[in-house]
Structures are given as C-alpha cells and as structure tokens.
Amino acid sequence: MTVARVFTREQFYELVWSKPMTHLAKDFAISDVALHKICRKHGIPNPPLGWWAKKAAGKKVKQTPLPEAKPGAPDRITIADGEFGRESANLAAARERARIQASEGDDNEAAPPHPFVDRTIAKLRKEKPSDIGLMAVSEGGLIKCEVAPRSVDRLAVILPRIVRAASLQGFQLVGGEGSAHFKSETEVIGFSISELVSREKHVLTDAERTKEEAWQRKRDLAARRNGWDSVFFDRPRFPEWD
Known part of the structure; x- marks a missing residue:
C-alpha cells in the first residue's frame, strides 16, 4: 500500500498542466472531482474545458500563471495514493474516501497521536541510513517504513493524519507479530511506507x-x-x- 506523495504548490501546478485532470486523477487513484477540490483548496489553476483539445489540434493556448499562495496557506500538498485494482468495490470506495480526507488536511493541522506511529518514528530516529541512504524499520508493532533521514519529520506529520482518515472509514491500525496493518470488521490491509531513491x-x-x-x-x-x-x-x- 503506497501511502502518500508530497508536492510543493509549484510542483503540483506543473503536474496539473502536464496532462488532463482525468488522467492525473487516475495516476493518484482518486476521482477528478477530488483532484479539482484539492486544486481549489490550494489556489492552483487548472486548464479550462476544451484546453487540451485545442492544444492537441495545434491551436494556441494560454496557461494560467500560478498565483501567490494565500497568507497562512500550507506550502505542501499531500496526495494519499494507492491502487484499487485488486480490492473489493466497498473497500475501494472506503479507501478513496479516506485518501481524499487525508489529502485535504492542512499540513499545519495536528492529528491525534497514535502509539504505533510514535514508536515507529522513535525507532526510525535511532536507525542509521543504509548504503543507499534509507532508514528502515519492520519489527512487530511498528509501521513498516523505509525512508530517508530528511523525511522522518514529515512522516511524523503524515502518519497520524492517515491513521485518523482510515479510522473515519472504520479501519483501525493494529499490530501483532508482524508489522502494523489496518483492519476493519471484514477487511485487513497491509500498510507500509517506502521512499524511492534516485542516485547519481x-x-x-x-x-x-x-x-x-x-x-x-x-x-x-x-x-x-x-x-x-x-x-x-x-x-x-x-x-x-x-
């Protein structure tokens, strides 16, 4: 379960103008309605109706500049991410609702603490990076993570929000002998965080x-x-x- 991707307003603006919203929404496995809502929340303009058709026809089109962010607005956009392909329709719908709620949250808004999250972050802070620069934890009762040191503080903000969004849809983060996972009355979802590394x-x-x-x-x-x-x-x- 890939959980979240984080962008600056500038990065997300470039994404929105790189392909039609319906295509971009599929990349994030959310609806285009949810994607439009996230754009409105962060003041990011998107191509108007017919813009892509005109561009495909070789007609001249104008790209709306990115305006300045409103005072006090968060400077990061979090898109909770994943795939629906192998899930039941009910689970996919629940996951999308949780994903949208996690993505809509204000980066400065604190979510309730969770013991699994607290223990995972504490363990990560003690780990040493591997030869590719990532720190990993996977013990029982912890959330399986593999991230760069610079991402730990960000993860400490994102994880509680994801847990809260999932709980609103009836999924609780539970542990056991293996790593932590989400569980409802009828479904169990594996949960892990993996950061991709680009090396030169x-x-x-x-x-x-x-x-x-x-x-x-x-x-x-x-x-x-x-x-x-x-x-x-x-x-x-x-x-x-x-």
Missing part, C-alpha cells in the same frame, strides 16, 4: 581529485622503484554514489 554517480570534488592525483603520482613513483607493497592500501576512497 559521484563526481569527484576538487579536493578529492587533488587527493586522487597525489596518489597516482605516488603509485607511478612506486612503480619505478618496484615498491608496490603499500601503495594500493593507501589509495583514497570516495563514495560511488551521491
């Missing part, structure tokens, strides 16, 4: 390049003197990925 090959900084070149000169000198014993052990190490 590390490019040596000027200081790192200076160290590497110094080692190469030392290596070349050792080769001329047949003194290879310790040269390779002295080679400076740099990260492979950023």
Whole structure:
C-alpha cells in the first residue's frame, strides 16, 4: 500500500498542466472531482474545458500563471495514493474516501497521536541510513517504513493524519507479530511506507581529485622503484554514489 506523495504548490501546478485532470486523477487513484477540490483548496489553476483539445489540434493556448499562495496557506500538498485494482468495490470506495480526507488536511493541522506511529518514528530516529541512504524499520508493532533521514519529520506529520482518515472509514491500525496493518470488521490491509531513491554517480570534488592525483603520482613513483607493497592500501576512497 503506497501511502502518500508530497508536492510543493509549484510542483503540483506543473503536474496539473502536464496532462488532463482525468488522467492525473487516475495516476493518484482518486476521482477528478477530488483532484479539482484539492486544486481549489490550494489556489492552483487548472486548464479550462476544451484546453487540451485545442492544444492537441495545434491551436494556441494560454496557461494560467500560478498565483501567490494565500497568507497562512500550507506550502505542501499531500496526495494519499494507492491502487484499487485488486480490492473489493466497498473497500475501494472506503479507501478513496479516506485518501481524499487525508489529502485535504492542512499540513499545519495536528492529528491525534497514535502509539504505533510514535514508536515507529522513535525507532526510525535511532536507525542509521543504509548504503543507499534509507532508514528502515519492520519489527512487530511498528509501521513498516523505509525512508530517508530528511523525511522522518514529515512522516511524523503524515502518519497520524492517515491513521485518523482510515479510522473515519472504520479501519483501525493494529499490530501483532508482524508489522502494523489496518483492519476493519471484514477487511485487513497491509500498510507500509517506502521512499524511492534516485542516485547519481559521484563526481569527484576538487579536493578529492587533488587527493586522487597525489596518489597516482605516488603509485607511478612506486612503480619505478618496484615498491608496490603499500601503495594500493593507501589509495583514497570516495563514495560511488551521491
């Protein structure tokens, strides 16, 4: 269960003008009505009726600029996300209602605390990042998460809102031997948070390049003197990925 995606107003504005609202709504697995409502809440203009048809026909179209945010308005937009394909109609409808409610919340609005959320966040804060920069928890009684350190504070805000939205639809967050999951009288839904990582090959900084070149000169000198014993052990190490 993929849970939420977070955007700035500028990022969401670009998305709204990148494809028809009906298509974008399907990407988020919510209705286009809900998507329009989120746009209105955050003051984001969207293409008027017929705009995409005119553009497809090669006609000149005008894109409405993004206005300044209203004073006090949240600077982040949270879209609770997921897929309906393998769910019953009732569960899909309940999930969409919960998803819309989670997405409509104000980022500055505090949701009631939950012990599973509190324990999960506390555990994440103690974890060390893996070689790809993510911290993971999956023990019993915790929400299964794999996120970057910079996302933990954001997660501490999002998770209580998701739990609250789910509870309004009759789903409670429960634990056991496995990780926490949502459960109603008739349905059980697995629940996890996974953050995607985009990595780029590390490019040596000027200081790192200076160290590497110094080692190469030392290596070349050792080769001329047949003194290879310790040269390779002295080679400076740099990260492979950023």
